[in-house]
Amino acid sequence: MTIKVIARSVVRPHSLPEALRLYEALVKETVLEPGCHSYELFQDIDDPHRLTLIEEWEDLQALDLHTKTPHFVDLVSQLTEHEDELPVHRYSRVF
Amino acid sequence: MTIKVIARSVVRPHSLPEALRLYEALVKETVLEPGCHSYELFQDIDDPHRLTLIEEWEDLQALDLHTKTPHFVDLVSQLTEHEDELPVHRYSRVF
Structure with missing residues (x-):
């Protein structure tokens, strides 16, 4: 089952350039997974x-593996210094 | 500028079948716009x-026209009896 993920966050004041730099690295690595x-x-x-990250994964297993990759663990831990994360939701498509 | 929209809602108890019926009609009409x-x-x-509706529009004008179509106005007003809408966010892509 294809999984869609919406991961929203609010970047703290003065942190936007650094947050975007970290996200760019995260996107670059993740699309190769x-x-x-x-x-x-x-x-x-x-x-x-x-x-907001909008993601689509082959299945829950691929998503789970993603959250254990070194680049995800490293970059997300750095991002937590620059933003507040909102609840991440995982979806399946209806129509 | 391509616009991405995320429109989330929480369907009330016992309203899911009807809400899905209305959304199916809304999706069918909207993709033709x-x-x-x-x-x-x-x-x-x-x-x-x-x-959650995840939408992508050519530009803000196309999105604006969408919200004025008869099917949108009609179906969304019916949906409000079956769900609580969360704030709709409009995005542009970064990476």
Whole structure:
């Protein structure tokens, strides 16, 4: 079952350039992972400090492996210094 | 500028079948609209009453026209009887 993930965050004041640098590295590494259909970062047009990853994975196993990769563990731990993470939701497509 | 929209909602107890029926009609009509790149409904795998539309539009104008179409106005007004809408966010892609 293909899994869609929406991972939203709010970047702290003055942290946007650094957060974007970390996200760019995360996207670059993640799209190379097996089972990653897409992994894109979006910025809220009404509030540039609101960022959202929209991801698509082959299945839950691929997603689970992703969260254990060195680049994910390292970059996400650095990101926590620059942003507040909102609950991550995992979805399956209906229509 | 391509616009990505995430529109989340929480369906009320016993309203899921009806909400899904209305969303199916909304998706069917909306994907035919000019400027609509994609318009998909997703269901939270951890809570089936959490639904999310992930949409992609050619630009803000196409999105604006969408919200004025008869099918959108009609179906969304019916949906409000069956769900609670969360804030809709509009995004542009970064990476």
